[in-house]
Amino acid sequence: MKRMFRKHAAALALAVAGALGAAQDVSAQSNEIFIPVLVYRTGAYAPNGVPWADGYVDYLKLVNERDGGVNGIKLAYEECETGYATDRGVECYERLKSKKGVAVNPLSTGITYALTDKVPADKIVLMTTGYGRSDSVEGSVFQWNFPLLGTYWDAADMLVQHVKRKGPLKGKKIALVYHDSPYGKEPIKLLEERAKMEGFQLILLPVTHPGVEQKATWLQVRQQRPDYVFLWGWGVMNSTSIKEAIAVSYPRLQMFGVWWSSAEPDVTPAEDAAKGYNGIALGHSAEGGFPVHKDMQKYLYDKGKGTASSAKEVGSVLYNRGMISAMLTVEAIKQAQSKYGKRVVTGEEVRWGAENLALDAGKIKGLGFGDMGQPLKTSCHDHGGVHKGRIHTWDGKQWSYTSDWLEADYKVLRPLVESSAKAYSAEKKITPVACGKA
Numbered sequence: 182m183k184r185m186f187r188k189h190a191a192a193l194a195l196a197v198a199g200a201l202g203a204a205q206d207v208s209a210q211s212n213e214i215f216i217p218v219l220v221y222r223t224g225a226y227a228p229n230g231v232p233w234a235d236g237y238v239d240y241l242k243l244v245n246e247r248d249g250g251v252n253g254i255k256l257a258y259e260e261c262e263t264g265y266a267t268d269r270g271v272e273c274y275e276r277l278k279s280k281k282g283v284a285v286n287p288l289s290t291g292i293t294y295a296l297t298d299k300v301p302a303d304k305i306v307l308m309t310t311g312y313g314r315s316d317s318v319e320g321s322v323f324q325w326n327f328p329l330l331g332t333y334w335d336a337a338d339m340l341v342q343h344v345k346r347k348g349p350l351k352g353k354k355i356a357l358v359y360h361d362s363p364y365g366k367e368p369i370k371l372l373e374e375r376a377k378m379e380g381f382q383l384i385l386l387p388v389t390h391p392g393v394e395q396k397a398t399w400l401q402v403r404q405q406r407p408d409y410v411f412l413w414g415w416g417v418m419n420s421t422s423i424k425e426a427i428a429v430s431y432p433r434l435q436m437f438g439v440w441w442s443s444a445e446p447d448v449t450p451a452e453d454a455a456k457g458y459n460g461i462a463l464g465h466s467a468e469g470g471f472p473v474h475k476d477m478q479k480y481l482y483d484k485g486k487g488t489a490s491s492a493k494e495v496g497s498v499l500y501n502r503g504m505i506s507a508m509l510t511v512e513a514i515k516q517a518q519s520k521y522g523k524r525v526v527t528g529e530e531v532r533w534g535a536e537n538l539a540l541d542a543g544k545i546k547g548l549g550f551g552d553m554g555q556p557l558k559t560s561c562h563d564h565g566g567v568h569k570g571r572i573h574t575w576d577g578k579q580w581s582y583t584s585d586w587l588e589a590d591y592k593v594l595r596p597l598v599e600s601s602a603k604a605y606s607a608e609k610k611i612t613p614v615a616c617g618k619a
Contacts (some may be wrong), residue, residue, distance in 0.1 A: 213257040214250075214514060214525055216241065217277035219270055219287040225391035226265040226416035228446040229499055233288060234260070235489040236503025239477055242488070244511055246480040251514050252523040265416070267291040271299075278303050283531040284510050286310060290333075290364035293326075298609070300325040304528040306513065306535050310506040311440055311463045315367060316601035320536060320564040321613040323602065327535045327564045329509050329557065334597065335568045335589035336439045336461050337368035337411070341375045342587055343461075343572055344409050344437070351380035356407035358398060358414070358422055361387035365413045368439070370597060372411075378593070381408075392418025399425040412438040419447035423455050433457040440570070444498035448575045456577040461587075462498075465505065465553040466573045466580045469496025473504065473549030498580065505554060512538060512548075535559065538566060555586075561616030568594075 218238060221230035241256050250256060259280070261273035270292030274285060284306035287293060293313040300307045301324065308327045309317070315334035317326035344350065357372060359365030369385065376383040384407055386398050392414060399422075402410060410431065412422055419442045426436060434457040438447065443460020445467065474496050482492040494500050517526040517534030526534075538559045545554045557566035568591070572584035606613055 212525060213255045215280045215282045216256060216258045216510060217274070217280070217282040217285050218258050218260045219263050219273050219285060219289075219292065220260050221263050221265045221288070223262060224264045224416075225393075229416050229419075229441070229444065230265065230288065232444075232446075232489070232494055232497055232499035233503035233506075235487075235494060236500035236505075237286070237507045238488045238503075239481055239495075239500075240473075240504045240507035240511070242486060243473075243476060243480055246486065247476055251511055252518050254518075254523070254525055256511075263287070263289065263292065265289055267295050271295050274299070278305060281528075283526065283528045284308050284513065284535070286506055286510065288312070290314075290367060291362055294363050297323065297326060304532070306528055306532050308506070308510060308513075308535070310509060311502065312364065315371070316598050316605065318563055318565045318598050319602040320559075320561045321602075321616050322606045322611060323564065324614060325532060327513075327559070329535075329538075329559070329564070329566050330463055330505070330554075331440075331568055331570060331589070332565060333364075333367040333413075333439065334371040334594050335565070336570065337371045338375065338589040338594060339570050339587040340411055340437050340439075340461055341372070341379065342590070343584060345379065349379075353381045353409070354384060354405060354407035355381050356384040356386055356402060356405065356410045358386045358388060358395075358402070358410055358412050360392060360414050360418055361389050364415065364441075368411075368413060370601075371594065374593065374597060388414065388418055388422075391416060393421055395421050395425045399429045399431070402426070402431055403429040408435065410436045412436060412442045414438070414442045414447075420450040423448065423451045423458060427451065427454045434459070437461065437572070440502075443573065443575075443580075446499070453577045455575050458575045459572050459583070460574075460580075461570045462573045462580075462582070463502060463570060464555045464567070465498075465501050466582065467496060467498045468501060468551070468553055471549055471551040471553065476549060501553060505550065508548060508550065509538070509557075512540060536561060536564065561614070 220234040241258050263270040270287050286308045290312050293309050307325050311330045313328045315332035317323035317328050372383050438460040440463040448455040477495050481487040513531050513535040517530040521530045540557045542556050555567045555569045559566040568589040569586050571586050573580040574583040
């Protein structure tokens with residue numbers, strides 16, 4: 182019995198040593214580019230976090246399997262579970278940064294705020310695709326932040342523009358039902374500005390984490406009867422909001438979610454009752470059948486290498502968003518290699534690549550993404566690259582586009598961006614870089 186125990190203990194020790202060795206190899210390989218992957222596959226936000234993470238990781242795998250890496254340089258990555266908690270996100274970042282990662286996408290505005298002060302010294306690009314600090318569009322101050330695809334000020338502005346098309350907003354009421362966190366609070370400044378301009382009353386209704394108890398919130402909605410409700414939720418909060426709206430007979434046609442509140446996990450729990458619910462789409466919706474989706478099947482899922490539990494997840498809203506987010510990281514690496522050579526590039530070099538991205542419609546299509554992404558061009562003064570979206574609506578079974586393209590009005594947003602960036606630089610004693618100079 183003792184010999185058997187020693188035998189199993191020795192085997193366990195070898196397995197652990199092997200796992201540790203494999204983990205060390207990720208950062209030890211001098212011929213690989215390392216990308217830390219912060220995820221949340223557990224907890225209240227897992228229903229939304231999982232498909233995004235699956236899409237992100239699958240695209241990194243696809244680049245390795247199909248292309249042999251980025252210009253011959255393989256991508257290495259390691260996941261770290263944050264549970265959508267800022268402190269755990271910072272711990273993950275600190276643990277993985279020693280592996281010399283070039284870019285991180287934490288999928289959390291709270292974690293983004295915490296990392297913004299850290300990444301300049303560590304020289305790691307902070308990509309926040311469709312989230313993060315809205316003022317970080319201004320790259321002269323936020324040199325390492327890249328809120329690619331769109332910010333929350335963009336989203337809020339486009340939603341106001343959309344509902345304004347239905348009639349003047351003067352004297353109307355718009356309620357913001359928001360996650361009581363940096364994420365949920367981010368659009369408030371823009372909405373307050375738009376309320377002054379358009380003459381509508383803004384009603385702010387915060388929801389406490391994780392968002393499963395909202396009866397008091399929707400009682401206020403029933404009492405105040407806003408003309409429109411903008412939903413800035415995440416995870417279980419979104420489906421709960423839709424169910425509570427149904428309970429107080431608030432029309433789903435008058436509800437509009439941000440792009441993190443308008444995916445399949447948000448509407449399917451409410452079944453047919455969610456019909457008519459709208460959201461602003463981040464350049465894409467639930468779209469499959471493009472060459473990149475077919476490649477996922479061919480190179481990963483047909484070979485048992487896919488990350489998702491089922492290939493049916495491929496093409497869903499959040500899977501697509503994770504995939505696009507990883508693609509933008511890869512394209513920043515490629516752009517860096519175009520200047521610095523087809524080799525293992527550094528975080529500083531990838532920062533240059535991210536600030537000089539230029540993806541036109543032909544390039545996006547050539548990457549296999551069809552029309553899922555709008556043309557994107559970054560610069561020192563615009564780390565977002567594109568500020569467009571359109572409305573998609575749930576018909577009880579699927580999402581369908583129900584508006585033309587909208588674009589955030591930077592005549593309104595630019596003063597807010599510059600004012601906020603200026604205040605941040607003064608607080609942190611940052612000297613903005615002179616854009617246009619090498």
